[in-house]
Amino acid sequence: GQNIDQPTEMTATEGAIVQINCTYQTSGFNGLFWYQQHAGEAPTFLSYNVLDGLEEKGRFSSFLSRSKGYSYLLLKELQMKDSASYLCAVNDYKLSFGAGTTVTVRA
Amino acid sequence: EPEVTQTPSHQVTQMGQEVILRCVPISNHLYFYWYRQILGQKVEFLVSFYNNEISEKSEIFDDQFSVERPDGSNFTLKIRSTKLEDSAMYFCASSEREDSLFEQYFGPGTRLTVT
Numbered sequence: 001g002q003n004i005d006q007p008t009e010m011t012a013t014e015g016a017i018v019q020i021n022c023t024y025q026t027s028g029f030n031g032l033f034w035y036q037q038h039a040g041e042a043p044t045f046l047s048y049n050v051l052d053g054l055e056e057k058g059r060f061s062s063f064l065s066r067s068k069g070y071s072y073l074l075l076k077e078l079q080m081k082d083s084a085s086y087l088c089a090v091n092d093y094k095l096s097f098g099a100g101t102t103v104t105v106r107a
Numbered sequence: 108e109p110e111v112t113q114t115p116s117h118q119v120t121q122m123g124q125e126v127i128l129r130c131v132p133i134s135n136h137l138y139f140y141w142y143r144q145i146l147g148q149k150v151e152f153l154v155s156f157y158n159n160e161i162s163e164k165s166e167i168f169d170d171q172f173s174v175e176r177p178d179g180s181n182f183t184l185k186i187r188s189t190k191l192e193d194s195a196m197y198f199c200a201s202s203e204r205e206d207s208l209f210e211q212y213f214g215p216g217t218r219l220t221v222t
Contacts, residue, residue, distance in 0.1 A: 033210065033211075035213075037150075040196075041215065041216075042198055042213040042214060042215050042216050043150065043198070043213050044213070045210045045211075045212070048210065087150065089150075093155070093162070093163065094152045094155050094163055095142070095150075095200075096152065097149050097150040097151070098149065099148070099149040100149060
C-alpha cells in the first residue's frame with residue numbers, strides 16, 4: 001500500500017522561507033516528485049529526487065532520505081504567487097500523491 | 108513549449124450516461140496516464156497506458172472505465188454509466204518514459220459534474 005503524509009496547511013510571510021515535509025511508506029519507489037497546484041488547476045512539476053541529498057532549482061530545493069522515507073521541499077524568498085497547494089508524489093511507474101500542503105503567503 | 112491538452116474543460120452529465128473525456132498528449136511522449144481529483148481530496152491514479160495497452164490500473168478503474176488511443180494523437184477516457192461519485196476533476200498526463208528521470212506533464216483537466 002501507499003502511505004504519504006504531509007502537513008495540511010502552512011502559513012508564512014512574504015520573503016521568508018518555508019519547509020514542507022513529506023514522509024512516505026510505499027510498496028515501490030522510483031523517485032519522489034514535488035508538484036505545485038493552484039486551486040482549480042493542474043499540478044505543475046517543481047522538482048524531483050531519485051538519490052539521497054539536496055536538489056536545488058532556483059528558489060525551490062528538495063531533499064530526499066530514502067532510508068528514512070523522508071523528503072522536504074524548501075521554498076525560499078516567498079512571493080504572494082507561491083500561495084498554492086504543494087503535492088508530494090512517489091513515483092512507482094505511476095504517481096501516488098499525498099493530500100497536499102496548502103501554503104498561504106501573507107504580506 | 109509543448110503541452111498536454113484536454114477537452115472539454117467542463118462536462119455536465121446525468122447519472123447513468125456515458126461520457127468520453129479527451130486528451131492530446133505531448134507528441135513525442137510514449138506513456139499516458141489518467142488521474143482524478145475529487146473536490147478537496149488528493150490526486151488519485153486511475154490508469155497508465157503504453158504501446159496501446161494498459162500498463163497498470165488502480166482499484167478505482169473498474170469495468171465502467173475504459174481507455175483508448177483511437178489515432179496517433181488522442182487518448183480518451185470513457186465512463187460507461189456515470190455515478191454521482193464520479194464527479195471530479197480528471198487529469199490526463201504524459202511522459203517520455205515511465206521512470207523517475209522523466210516528469211509527467213499534466214493537462215489542464217476536465218471537470219466532470221454528474222447530476
